[in-house]
Amino acid sequence: xxxxxxxxNEIVFGSCNKDLLEEIIFYGMGLGADFVEIFIENTDNSSxxxxxxxxxxxxxxxxxxxxxxxxxxxxxxxxxTNDLTKHGLMRSVxxxxxxxxxxxxxxxxxxxxxxxxxxxxxxxxxxxxxxxxIHEISEKLLVSTKSLKKNNKIITRKGSYSRNLQEVxxxxxxxxxxxxxxxxxxxxxxxIASDAQYRSSGSRRFGSSGMPHEFRLWDHEKAANDVFExxxxxxxxxxxxxxxxPVVLANKFGGVIFHEACGHLLETTQIERGTTPFENKxxxxxxxxxxxAIDEGISEGSFxxxxxxxxxxxxxxxxxxxxxxxxxxxxDRAGELRTGHKRxxxxxxxxxxxxxxxxxxxxxxxxxxxxxxxxxxxxSDGLYxxxxxxxxxxxxxxxxxxxxxxxxxxxxxxxxxVKGATLIGExxxxxxxxxxxxxDLELAPGFCGSISGxxxxxxxxxxxxxxxxxxGGR
Amino acid sequence: MNSKEITIQISEAADSLNLKKWDYGASFSNDYSVQxxxxxxxxxxxxxxxxxxxxxxxxxNLVGITTTSDISESGIKKALNQANIASDFGNKNETTExxxxxxxxxxxxxxxxxxxxxxKKLLTLLREAEVKLLESHxxxxxVPYNGLxxxxxxxxxxxxxxAFRSYxxxxxxxxxxxxxxxxxxxxxxxxxxxxxxxxxxxDIESCIKDASxxxxxxxxxxxxxxxxxxxxxxxxxxxxxxxxxSSMFNARSILDGVSLSNKNSIGxxxxxxxxxxxxxxxxxxxxxxxxxDGEGTPTKRLCLINKGRLxxxxxxxxxxxxxxxxxxxxxxxxxxxxxxxxxxxxxxxxENSDLKTLxxxxxYEGEFVYIEELNAIHAGVRASQGSFSLPxxxxxxxxxxxxxIESATVAGDIKYLLKNIVNIESNQEVTTSGxxxxxxxxxxxxxxxx
Numbered sequence: 001x002x003x004x005x006x007x008x009n010e011i012v013f014g015s016c017n018k019d020l021l022e023e024i025i026f027y028g029m030g031l032g033a034d035f036v037e038i039f040i041e042n043t044d045n046s047s048x049x050x051x052x053x054x055x056x057x058x059x060x061x062x063x064x065x066x067x068x069x070x071x072x073x074x075x076x077x078x079x080x081t082n083d084l085t086k087h088g089l090m091r092s093v094x095x096x097x098x099x100x101x102x103x104x105x106x107x108x109x110x111x112x113x114x115x116x117x118x119x120x121x122x123x124x125x126x127x128x129x130x131x132x133x134i135h136e137i138s139e140k141l142l143v144s145t146k147s148l149k150k151n152n153k154i155i156t157r158k159g160s161y162s163r164n165l166q167e168v169x170x171x172x173x174x175x176x177x178x179x180x181x182x183x184x185x186x187x188x189x190x191x192i193a194s195d196a197q198y199r200s201s202g203s204r205r206f207g208s209s210g211m212p213h214e215f216r217l218w219d220h221e222k223a224a225n226d227v228f229e230x231x232x233x234x235x236x237x238x239x240x241x242x243x244x245x246p247v248v249l250a251n252k253f254g255g256v257i258f259h260e261a262c263g264h265l266l267e268t269t270q271i272e273r274g275t276t277p278f279e280n281k282x283x284x285x286x287x288x289x290x291x292x293a294i295d296e297g298i299s300e301g302s303f304x305x306x307x308x309x310x311x312x313x314x315x316x317x318x319x320x321x322x323x324x325x326x327x328x329x330x331x332d333r334a335g336e337l338r339t340g341h342k343r344x345x346x347x348x349x350x351x352x353x354x355x356x357x358x359x360x361x362x363x364x365x366x367x368x369x370x371x372x373x374x375x376x377x378x379x380s381d382g383l384y385x386x387x388x389x390x391x392x393x394x395x396x397x398x399x400x401x402x403x404x405x406x407x408x409x410x411x412x413x414x415x416x417x418v419k420g421a422t423l424i425g426e427x428x429x430x431x432x433x434x435x436x437x438x439x440d441l442e443l444a445p446g447f448c449g450s451i452s453g454x455x456x457x458x459x460x461x462x463x464x465x466x467x468x469x470x471x472g473g474r
Numbered sequence: 475m476n477s478k479e480i481t482i483q484i485s486e487a488a489d490s491l492n493l494k495k496w497d498y499g500a501s502f503s504n505d506y507s508v509q510x511x512x513x514x515x516x517x518x519x520x521x522x523x524x525x526x527x528x529x530x531x532x533x534x535n536l537v538g539i540t541t542t543s544d545i546s547e548s549g550i551k552k553a554l555n556q557a558n559i560a561s562d563f564g565n566k567n568e569t570t571e572x573x574x575x576x577x578x579x580x581x582x583x584x585x586x587x588x589x590x591x592x593x594k595k596l597l598t599l600l601r602e603a604e605v606k607l608l609e610s611h612x613x614x615x616x617v618p619y620n621g622l623x624x625x626x627x628x629x630x631x632x633x634x635x636x637a638f639r640s641y642x643x644x645x646x647x648x649x650x651x652x653x654x655x656x657x658x659x660x661x662x663x664x665x666x667x668x669x670x671x672x673x674x675x676x677d678i679e680s681c682i683k684d685a686s687x688x689x690x691x692x693x694x695x696x697x698x699x700x701x702x703x704x705x706x707x708x709x710x711x712x713x714x715x716x717x718x719x720s721s722m723f724n725a726r727s728i729l730d731g732v733s734l735s736n737k738n739s740i741g742x743x744x745x746x747x748x749x750x751x752x753x754x755x756x757x758x759x760x761x762x763x764x765x766x767d768g769e770g771t772p773t774k775r776l777c778l779i780n781k782g783r784l785x786x787x788x789x790x791x792x793x794x795x796x797x798x799x800x801x802x803x804x805x806x807x808x809x810x811x812x813x814x815x816x817x818x819x820x821x822x823x824x825e826n827s828d829l830k831t832l833x834x835x836x837x838y839e840g841e842f843v844y845i846e847e848l849n850a851i852h853a854g855v856r857a858s859q860g861s862f863s864l865p866x867x868x869x870x871x872x873x874x875x876x877x878x879i880e881s882a883t884v885a886g887d888i889k890y891l892l893k894n895i896v897n898i899e900s901n902q903e904v905t906t907s908g909x910x911x912x913x914x915x916x917x918x919x920x921x922x923x924x
Contacts, residue, residue, distance in 0.1 A: 048563075049810060051730065057809040058563040060556045063543030075514065080521040082543050099518040099593045134563060156731035156858075192731060192858050199859040239861075242700045242885075242921035272511070273618035275653065353521050390853035394663065398881050400865045402853040422854060422863040422883050424921070426660075472863050472883035472921040 011066070011084040013042045013167050020086055021171040022113055028070055028093040029111045029173055032102040035071035036093065036111075037172040037333075039310060040064075040084065041352045047162035048134060050141035058134055065352035070096040074338050078355040114177035120307040121167065124181040128165055130212035131183065137161050137215065141187075144220040148191050150228050153235065156192035161185070161215065166351075168310070176312035184209050184303065184456050186445060189223050193231040200419070202231035203404075207303040207445030209456065214301065230387060230405050233417045240406060240418035240473035246382040247423065247466050248375045248409065252444040253388050255459035258293060259363050259448070260391045261399040261427040266295075266320050266328075267346075267358040268335025269451055277397055277428045278326055286326045287431035290368055293321040295330055297345055297361035303445030304361035304458040308345075311356050315345035320363075324432075332358040350453025357452040364460030368437025375436050375465045377412040383421060383471055384409050393427075400424045400472070422472035430469060438463035477502075477630040477640050480545060484528065487551045488634065493558060495531035497572060497633035499768050499807040500524070500545075507623035508596045510604050512616070515597055526550070527807050529570075530557040536564025539809040560809070568729075570811060573791040573801050576637040576770035581756060583763075587626075588644045588672025596622045596673065600648075603678050607652055610686035613693055617685075619651035619665065624673055631770040631807075639766050646673040650685040654693055662695065662878070664688035664847075664867060667906055669761045688846070691869070695878035698870055698922030704842040704896075705884065705918045706835045709820075709903040709910035711845045711866065716751065716818050717907060718855045718862065719888040723753075723778045723786070725793035726813035732858040734889065735784065737797065742784045745892035748826035751779040753788060755803065755816030759904045763817070768807035773816060776802050781823045788813055818908035822898040833897040833914045841872045843920060845884060860888045882922040891915050 011017050021038060028036035042064045049057035066089060067080045077096035081088055132140075141159040148157040163185045170178045186207035193200045204227050208214040249257060270276035278286055287293075297306045297315025308314055311333050318328045331339070332347035335358045347356035376384060389402030403421035407414045443460035475483065480500065488496050502524045509516045527541045528550075538561025540553040600622040607617055628642040651665030666684035670676040707715070721727035722735050722744075735742075755773040756763050766772050769791050777785045789797065790805035790813050806812035822829075835844060845868040854864040863885040869876045897914035 054565065054567050055563050056565045056568070058560045059539055059541070059809040060560055061541035062552070062556070063541075065543060075516065075518070077518045077520075079519070080523070082522065082524055082545075095520055096518075099520065100515070101594065134560075138563060201856065201858055239885075242883075242919065244923070272516075274616050275618045353523065355517065355519070390850075392850040392853060394849065394865075397661075398865070400850050400853065400883065402863065420861055420863050420885060422865070422885075422921075424865060424881050424883060426881070470881070470921065470923055472865075472885060474863075474885050474919040 009086045011040050011169065017169060018114055018117065018177065021177070024089050024093060025111055025171065025173050027090055028097065029109055031097045032104055032108070033070045033072060033097060034109050035173050037069040037311065038089070038170070039067040039352055040169040042167040044128065044165045045163060046134065047160065048137050048141060050138070050145045050159040052157055053142060053146060055138045055142065066092065067352040067355065068092040068096055069355055070100060071337065072100045072102050075100055076334060076355065080353040109173070111173045112175065114171055115175035118178045120178065120180040127181065127183050127212045131163055131185070132215050140220060144189060144224055147221055147224040148189060148228060153193045153195050154191050154228070154231070155194045158190040161187045170310065170312040172312065178308050178312040180308050182209065182306065183212060185215050187215060187218055189227045191227050191231050193235050195235060198235050200231045200234040200237070202227040205445060207456065208301045209303055209305050211301045234405055234419055237417035237419040239420040240383065240471060242471060242473040244468055245471055246379045247469055247471065248379065248382070248384045249461070249464050249466065250386045251438065251440050251462050252442045253446070253459060254385065254464070255364050255444065255461035256388050256391055256446065257401055257423065258365055258461060259360060259457070259459045260393045260401065261425070262293070262431060263295065263360045263363045264393055264450070265397060265427055266330055267360070268329050268331040268339045268341050269357050271329065271339045272335065281326050284326055285324045287321050287324040288434045289324040290437050291321055291324050291431065291434050292319065292366040293364070294318065294366060295320055295360050295363045299362050302362045302443055302458045303456045306361065309347045310349045311347035313343055313345040313347065315361060318344045330358045330360060332356055348452060348455045350455055354452040357450070359450060359452060359455050360448060360457050362443060362458035362460070364441065364443060365437060365462065365464060367439050367441035367462045370436050370438050372438050372440060372463045375438060375463050376409055376414060378436065378465065379409045380411055382409040384414055385423070397426050397428060398424070399427065420473050424470040424472055430466060433467040433469070434464050435467050436465040475545060477628065481632045481638060483547060483550050485634070487554050488530070491554055491558065493530045493554060495634050496529060497631070498526060498528045500526045500630045501627055503625055503627035505623060505625045506590065506593055506596060507621055508593060508600050509621050510597070510600050513601055513605065518593055518597065520593070526553065528553045528557050530554060530561055532558065532561040532564070535569060536561050536566065537570045538562070538564055568792055570792050572633050572635055572637070573769040573771040575772060575801055576633060578772055580639060580765040580772045582765060583756070585641060585643050586671040587642060588674065590624055590626065591673045596624065599673065599678065603648070603650060603682055607650055607682045607685055610682065611654065611690050613654040613656050614652045614686065614689060615655050616653045617650055618653050620649060622648050622673065629764065631766060631768070633770065637770050639770055641765055644672050645761055646670045646676055648676050648678060648681050650681055652685050652689040654689045656693060659693070662689060662692040664692055669906055671761060692867065692878040695880045698879045698882050698920055700921045702917045703920050705915045706842055706844045707913045707915065708844070708846050709912060710905045711848045712820065712910050712913045713818055713905055713908045714848045714851060715888070715891065716820065717815065718851050719857055720815045721857045723788055723815065724813050725787040725789045725797055728787065729793060729796065734860050739784050743782055744779060744784055744889070745782040746828060746895050747782045748823050748829050748898050749779055749782050749895060750777070750821045750823045752777050752819040753815045753817065754819045757817050757819060757909070759909060760817040767803045767805045769801065769805040769811065771801040771803045771805060773803040781825050788815060820908070820910035821902060822900060822911065826898065829897045830914070831897060834899060835912045839874060843879070844869045844871060862886060862888065880923065882920055885919045885921065891918065
């Protein structure tokens with residue numbers, strides 16, 4: 001008796017919470033809300049850091065919380081709380097209703113109860129027992145940092161791992177009732193090399209979603225070789241001369257340029273703000289005809305993949321740009337309500353304390369027909385960006401990206417390594433200048449920070465050639 | 475549970491698990507924020523958050539840690555258990571202890587805690603601010619990034635030796651970023667942020683005026699020729715650079731091999747004798763000041779650069795022990811304790827005879843580039859290498875005229891920058907990250923489109 005009373009008065013993961021969720025939604029709708037959404041999460045995370053030949057940090061964390069969102073007309077009120085009792089959730093609903101100043105509860109929207117439970121977590125409950133133990137992770141990280149010790153110029157070696165396990169329940173007044181478990185693992189290596197006054201650094205990061213054994217398959221030797229080579233190549237590099245020039249951007253993480261420069265401008269949050277130059281360009285040419293760009297959440301194991309988004313919709317494969325023509329925006333519930341663009345299963349948030357927003361998932365430029373050599377051979381004087389650092393896009397669409405590892409192109413050949421390069425431009429002007437796409441599409445994991453927090457994403461592209469871009473240097 | 479009750483709960487749970495040595499840091503907050511879009515409420519947000527970080531020491535004196543938002547009796551027990559398990563992986567090469575200063579008296583100033591004004595008042599004030607900003611100039615078409623928020627929080631540190639510290643504060647923030655458009659020109663955007671202890675302390679009119687003036691001042695723009703220029707850094711942009719390279723002063727970064735300094739760098743000449751830099755977390759203008767750090771060490775003013783020479787590093791308990799000094803109040807609680815500056819204060823020292831005092835941003839008539847704000851710090855700074863290449867908002871002053879610079883970057887090396895400071899203006903300005911005067915630097919590279 002006591003047990004069932006407890007269950008009916010607070011959310012319990014792994015149990016049926018339908019009655020309680022319906023009661024809370026009925027409560028919100030009865031107070032005059034147009035729409036009520038409840039997002040509840042339970043997390044179990046771990047991270048491990050190896051420095052030189054020692055484990056220097058092991059950090060477990062766990063928690064739970066709820067985000068309640070109420071819509072009235074086109075406004076929304078969002079309340080987050082750690083209190084998952086019926087009283088706590090009802091209080092959050094009341095707070096959201098009060099914030100929105102909803103006093104007219106005569107026009108009650110219909111809520112017919114929750115649909116049949118869509119449980120995406122059934123096959124995933126065993127994951128927590130399948131992920132590597134801290135002991136196993138520590139051993140492999142130490143082997144990895146040891147294999148970075150290839151000469152005495154390497155002065156700093158680091159390996160890091162993190163695992164996020166998130167159990168979610170999503171329920172809303174359109175009947176949505178979903179449960180899921182998400183698993184993300186990421187592992188990275190970093191070095192700093194030094195010789196007299198010269199210094200360089202190198203890093204690589206790998207990541208997967210929904211694949212508990214992926215860390216065991218990670219080829220740490222190859223990763224260590226890549227990072228070491230990159231740092232050695234850049235150790236004595238000169239600073240690049242600034243100017244306008246053609247560039248070839250490498251595949252994998254080179255795709256960050258499309259993500260930052262164009263992808264964000266295709267999120268409906270940007271239409272809502274009036275900050276995208278592409279707002280009225282649907283079915284118009286916005287890029288070179290060689291460019292087809294995709295955002296999807298369905299590639300198995302990719303860092304940005306998900307069974308269901310944070311609003312309970314299964315992700316779709318969205319062709320954003322087809323042969324240079326703008327075809328679609330990335331949309332969430334609020335985006336559909338405020339801009340009319342249909343949801344794409346892209347409502348995402350870092351955790352319960354953020355309201356979901358339209359966010360990218362696995363975003364990439366599709367492969368073309370050229371080889372990497374074709375692209376480089378076509379340039380007499382330019383820059384090859386082998387490894388990109390982070391970047392950002394400003395409120396008016398200007399972007400900038402750091403080039404971590406760059407090489408000059410002279411007469412169609414790669415020559416000296418150069419450092420300190422930054423790529424600067426505007427999406428609207430650069431997209432038509434992507435004139436050649438390679439045939440070697442690859443994806444790379446990353447984290448994207450924006451309005452609804454930091455979310456796991458994949459960026460990607462084949463090698464691409466940009467005919468002209470501003471390169472910042474010295 | 476309040477913080478005293480949590481401490482008792484942790485103590486009892488630790489006893490039951492036979493854990494003799496522990497400490498914890500916690501924060502409890504209530505936050506409220508609003509955003510508007512052309513007079514309409516867009517998103518209204520409230521959040522209640524609690525975060526608890528517990529460390530335990532095992533019988534081998536190795537430390538384990540766990541962080542949780544579950545501050546129930548069972549959550550606390552689970553956290554202690556997990557921390558105990560994690561202590562098996564504790565760092566044997568660098569032990570952690572309680573801060574020797576964790577029970578020293580702390581300087582309690584009036585926290586100026588304000589009462590909440592509530593969501594409706596926040597919304598009314600932000601709507602009015604948006605209208606005024608839109609009406610301030612015909613070219614300002616929207617305020618795409620805006621927000622008004624108020625936060626109320628309590629922070630706590632306690633340990634099994636009986637240390638217990640807590641303080642509670644309030645803070646409010648207003649940001650307005652306007653977008654201006656004119657025919658046949660690219661849209662331009664700029665804005666302003668103001669902080670206060672409460673909403674009523676925020677100078678809303680000044681935020682509107684700053685956002686409007688900055689945005690309008692960028693309407694007439696031009697590309698700049700790639701070259702080396704005489705640069706005047708605004709107080710905000712100079713503080714951005716100093717904070718980005720604060721690993722120079724950071725003992726943790728030195729031990730990790732990611733700093734430009736080393737253990738023996740104290741006394742090294744980094745800049746003109748005219749430059750003093752302090753870290754002063756308790757400065758009266760620091761709205762976010764905290765009387766103690768994550769290890770319970772009292773916050774204090776510390777000289778980092780004295781007359782151009784490196785004077786002190788910032789420390790946690792463990793780095794201070796390794797450097798044979800005392801903690802400085804800059805620790806962040808974690809499995810690996812982090813170290814970071816609080817509030818940078820830049821000033822001109824008494825030894826300033828070598829400065830070119832004619833260089834004053836409001837009167838100088840020669841050619842120079844004024845850097846108002848640096849962007850994309852995470853992408854363009856290589857702190858471990860000392861280099862930076864950063865986009866900026868600013869103007870070129872030439873022939874008595876001022877013109878906004880279109881998409882350009884400034885690049886250089888922090889050591890070169892500090893050594894090439896040619897003037898430090900007299901008047902300091904308060905920003906959201908510290909206090910600094912305008913700083914002039916000769917011969918930095920600018921890349922532009924012209």
